[in-house]
Amino acid sequence: MLPEAVAAMSAALSTVGNASSLHTSGRRARRAVEEARETIAAALGARPSEVLFTAGGTESDNLAVKGIYWARRQADQRRRRVLASAVEHHAVLDAVEWLAEHGGAEVTWLPTDALGRVLPDAVEEAIAGDPDSVALVTVMWANNEVGTVNPVREIAEVAARHGIPCHTDAVQAVGSLPVDFAASGASALTMTGHKLGGPYGVGVLLLGRDVPCTPLLHGGGQERDVRSGTLDLPAIVGLAAAVRFAVAEQPREAERLAALRDELVAEVLRVVPDAHPNGDPDANGRLPGNAHFTFPGCEGDSLLMLLDAKGIECSTGSACTAGVAQPSHVLLAMGVDPVLARGSLRFSLGHTSTRSDVAALAAAIGPVVERARRAGLAGLRRSVSERSVNEQSVDENAGVNRPAEV
Amino acid sequence: MRVLAAMSGGVDSAVAAARAVEAGHEVVGVHLALSAKPGTLRTGARGCCTVEDAHDARRAADLLGIPFYVWDFAERFTEEVVEDFVAEYAAGRTPNPCLRCNERIKFEALLDKAIALGFDAVCTGHYARLSTVDGEIELRRSADDGKDQSYVLASLTTDQLRHAMFPLGDSTKTAVRAEAAERGLGVAEKPDSHDICFIPDGDTRKFLGDRLGEHAGLLVDDETGAVLGRHAGVHGFTVGQRKGLGIDAPAPDGRPRYVLALEPVSGTVRVGAADRLAVDRIVATRPVWPSGQPLGGAQGPVECVAQVRAHGGISPAVAELVDGEVVVQLREPLKGVAPGQAVALYRTDAAAGDLVLGSATITTTG
Numbered sequence: 138m139l140p141e142a143v144a145a146m147s148a149a150l151s152t153v154g155n156a157s158s159l160h161t162s163g164r165r166a167r168r169a170v171e172e173a174r175e176t177i178a179a180a181l182g183a184r185p186s187e188v189l190f191t192a193g194g195t196e197s198d199n200l201a202v203k204g205i206y207w208a209r210r211q212a213d214q215r216r217r218r219v220l221a222s223a224v225e226h227h228a229v230l231d232a233v234e235w236l237a238e239h240g241g242a243e244v245t246w247l248p249t250d251a252l253g254r255v256l257p258d259a260v261e262e263a264i265a266g267d268p269d270s271v272a273l274v275t276v277m278w279a280n281n282e283v284g285t286v287n288p289v290r291e292i293a294e295v296a297a298r299h300g301i302p303c304h305t306d307a308v309q310a311v312g313s314l315p316v317d318f319a320a321s322g323a324s325a326l327t328m329t330g331h332k333l334g335g336p337y338g339v340g341v342l343l344l345g346r347d348v349p350c351t352p353l354l355h356g357g358g359q360e361r362d363v364r365s366g367t368l369d370l371p372a373i374v375g376l377a378a379a380v381r382f383a384v385a386e387q388p389r390e391a392e393r394l395a396a397l398r399d400e401l402v403a404e405v406l407r408v409v410p411d412a413h414p415n416g417d418p419d420a421n422g423r424l425p426g427n428a429h430f431t432f433p434g435c436e437g438d439s440l441l442m443l444l445d446a447k448g449i450e451c452s453t454g455s456a457c458t459a460g461v462a463q464p465s466h467v468l469l470a471m472g473v474d475p476v477l478a479r480g481s482l483r484f485s486l487g488h489t490s491t492r493s494d495v496a497a498l499a500a501a502i503g504p505v506v507e508r509a510r511r512a513g514l515a516g517l518r519r520s521v522s523e524r525s526v527n528e529q530s531v532d533e534n535a536g537v538n539r540p541a542e543v
Numbered sequence: 544m545r546v547l548a549a550m551s552g553g554v555d556s557a558v559a560a561a562r563a564v565e566a567g568h569e570v571v572g573v574h575l576a577l578s579a580k581p582g583t584l585r586t587g588a589r590g591c592c593t594v595e596d597a598h599d600a601r602r603a604a605d606l607l608g609i610p611f612y613v614w615d616f617a618e619r620f621t622e623e624v625v626e627d628f629v630a631e632y633a634a635g636r637t638p639n640p641c642l643r644c645n646e647r648i649k650f651e652a653l654l655d656k657a658i659a660l661g662f663d664a665v666c667t668g669h670y671a672r673l674s675t676v677d678g679e680i681e682l683r684r685s686a687d688d689g690k691d692q693s694y695v696l697a698s699l700t701t702d703q704l705r706h707a708m709f710p711l712g713d714s715t716k717t718a719v720r721a722e723a724a725e726r727g728l729g730v731a732e733k734p735d736s737h738d739i740c741f742i743p744d745g746d747t748r749k750f751l752g753d754r755l756g757e758h759a760g761l762l763v764d765d766e767t768g769a770v771l772g773r774h775a776g777v778h779g780f781t782v783g784q785r786k787g788l789g790i791d792a793p794a795p796d797g798r799p800r801y802v803l804a805l806e807p808v809s810g811t812v813r814v815g816a817a818d819r820l821a822v823d824r825i826v827a828t829r830p831v832w833p834s835g836q837p838l839g840g841a842q843g844p845v846e847c848v849a850q851v852r853a854h855g856g857i858s859p860a861v862a863e864l865v866d867g868e869v870v871v872q873l874r875e876p877l878k879g880v881a882p883g884q885a886v887a888l889y890r891t892d893a894a895a896g897d898l899v900l901g902s903a904t905i906t907t908t909g
Contacts (some may be wrong), residue, residue, distance in 0.1 A: 438615070
């Protein structure tokens with residue numbers, strides 16, 4: 138977490154007060170919440186009344202997708218179509234699929250190009266078939282895996298032309314890219330705390346004042362009657378501090394991270410020339426702190442373990458609940474071969490990343506890929522006994538042939 | 544050594560990993576995801592590889608302070624173990640999937656990957672004693688007779704065993720549970736798993752039926768040749784089976800009837816009295832010798848002990864190599880011996896534990 142957020146949150150932890158209460162400490166808490174709301178609104182080009190506090194990105198995505206669908210459908214039963222990109226985060230993807238299975242929705246998956254980008258023409262085409270049947274459009278601002286930035290303003294404009302609300306998951310974008318809710322033309326925008334150096338378990342849905350949205354959580358109606366639940370004051374205060382800092386620093390930090398990222402990409406390609414960078418090669422078309430590669434012949438889980446052992450943390454696709462790395466649905470949607478998709482890794486750079494991190498990766502990645510490749514081949518081999526003596530002797534670790542001891 | 548500990552989420556593999564850590568090895572824990580669609584919660588003692596098992600393995604690794612990963616072997620497992628299991632039944636044989644899993648998954652797919660990634664050994668919670676004496680591998684029965692798993696490891700090659708580690712070989716299950724509790728491992732009281740992990744409801748006949756469909760055939764009295772009934776496929780039967788034969792009329796002599804033989808081509812299931820079930824001669828093919836020495840290096844027939852299933856089915860025997868096949872003469876006839884099962888041969892050793900001489904796949908019995 139950013140020190141600014143830790144300080145704000147720590148201070149708030151030792152003060153008491155429920156922002157819903159009317160007494161003095163309640164009013165003090167309420168004031169802190171409203172100041173946080175105003176801070177976030179100002180930083181993101183929104184009005185304070187458009188800021189709804191939630192328990193994070195997943196809740197914000199669910200609230201936007203289901204809530205807007207339900208409300209629009211209720212107003213006009215013909216509106217049963219949800220237009221969603223195939224590369225959305227699971228919080229959107231699974232909410233959309235749930236609506237299809239249980240809420241009578243029909244999903245039109247918006248295709249992406251080979252870089253993982255949703256084109257406004259594709260949205261126009263999907264709407265044009267039957268505009269009256271569309272409940273909402275949801276397209277993420279920037280992809281969490283391959284880092285590709287979507288033309289959200291143009292997409293929202295297409296939707297608006299047909300009078301259709303457009304939601305965007307901007308979890309990756311806030312703090313990394315300039316984000317202005319009003320200028321984007323989006324009707325709803327998801328953001329979360331921990332992606333920009335704030336606390337976990339708190340997020341925001343920016344929801345336009347005229348956008349109908351049925352609540353997911355019913356109760357006290359604390360947030361504009363759209364979201365209920367006692368507000369987590371320390372987390373909200375910490376979130377506001379993080380947003381203020383991250384957004385103010387964004388231009389400088391983005392420049393620093395983009396330079397670091399370019400160096401990382403160049404170094405990886407120098408050491409592993411056949412690695413394939415995924416996403417938009419143009420720096421303006423991708424998140425500044427994101428680098429994503431496919432390493433042919435490697436299994437992602439081997440790469441991850443070997444890098445982890447060297448203190449380098451990276452991610453494969455997304456893990457299922459058992460922790461099994463699945464081939465990324467984002468890469469598959471981009472048309473990447475499933476076998477290659479399994480050998481893909483994402484490197485994320487953030488406010489603590491430095492040039493020495495990049496140097497450490499450059500030093501490690503060559504032998505790691507070589508070894509992971511050997512392990513990938515081993516997966517195809519029939520038997521241990523077929524392993525040649527030669528191959529064992531090039532192993533860096535002596536003692537491969539040592540008998541088992543307990 | 545750099546050791547990869549296979550952690551199922553059960554108490555045995557957790558304690559095995561703990562002992563490897565304590566022995567000073569550099570240990571990494573791996574849970575093998577073997578099911579493409581794992582269940583969320585464990586139900587009773589059956590099945591494995593649920594999300595809950597992965598969670599239990601992770602918590603044990605947390606406690607041991609070792610890195611932990613989940614590796615997806617579902618595809619390999621389906622190909623090498625599940626499909627083989629179905630094909631073997633379809634061919635009228637009785638496979639042992641646990642043995643196959645050790646052979647092809649834990650000590651082949653996983654071991655190959657581990658070695659390639661720079662590990663020296665794969666550690667599991669199997670109950671069997673493994674040591675190296677004068678450079679030769681010795682695989683022996685566990686100190687716990689009731690839990691001994693040497694039978695399902697007896698078909699591993701010397702190379703596979705050289706990179707294997709079984710830290711529980713000298714312990715009893717009771718001691719392992721007590722040790723788990725002492726170490727604060729949450730799985731100390733977790734029930735043992737039984738049966739076949741990929742058939743969580745335990746209904747093997749239904750599992751096979753779903754995959755093989757119906758292949759109707761006749762149930763025939765082996766002695767008289769009389770047709771006693773019809774069945775939906777030989778895969779629904781195993782040699783030695785008594786229940787569920789679907790015969791309406793009792794045998795004339797009033798004695799229960801057992802499955803004696805399966806003939807997959809004609810779809811015939813031969814049944815008869817218990818005394819006809821006993822065999823005293825076994826021929827087995829594709830022998831594997833853990834020490835690398837056929838029959839422990841003996842020339843000619845060898846006095847030994849033969850075992851034909853994971854628990855029980857043990858008899859003193861004389862074994863001999865004839866044209867690359869193992870011919871076993873049993874001193875005490877055994878019942879329910881089916882082609883496809885493995886026969887493991889041991890040299891008796893009360894002090895150090897019976898030594899595994901080798902293992903082979905049964906082709907004919909008599």
